[in-house]
């Protein structure tokens with residue numbers, strides 16, 4: 001289930017995977033922080049409208065393309081001969097963390113749309129907690145792929 005041709009590009013694929021995931025994680029860590037600040041201002045205020053623009057740009061121009069690139073290069077790496085032992089557990093745990101990260105992005109997309117419609121239903125505490133979720137998932141993903149503990 002591997003593509004020998006991908007071996008020629010391995011260092012580049014890995015570099016592009018890491019660059020893409022840095023950009024994606026930056027967005028996943030910063031967007032909930034913007035939501036925390038957005039909670040502090042009145043709906044319809046100038047500040048609220050500015051947050052809406054910042055949230056839209058971060059989501060559409062950084063997070064979405066970066067997530068797609070992370071997945072594309074990750075899939076190419078997974079199909080490069082000799083990198084994944086399909087009988088070892090680490091890859092599946094990493095994949096689980098990655099799927100949950102994509103789920104976190106989906107949830108953030110929904111909260112962003114709520115703010116856009118001046119219909120946010122959550123408080124600052126909620127977004128502070130949600131801010132920690134991508135951090136924990138990233139720790140799991142990175143330890144799995146670097147340490148490969150099982």
Ligand code: HEM
Nearest residue numbers: 021070071074075077078083084098101138141142145146
């Ligand atoms: C569809 C999603 C993904 C797939 C299929 C995937 C798969 C892979 C594979 C097969 C490797 C090569 C491992 C090796 O060279 O031994 C790799 C490297 C790496 N991945 Fe992913 N990955 C994905 C998403 C992510 C995410 C979301 C993160 C972090 C939050 C991440 C972090 C890393 C890191 C840090 C490396 C470099 C490890 C090293 O230096 O050896 N990956 N990935």
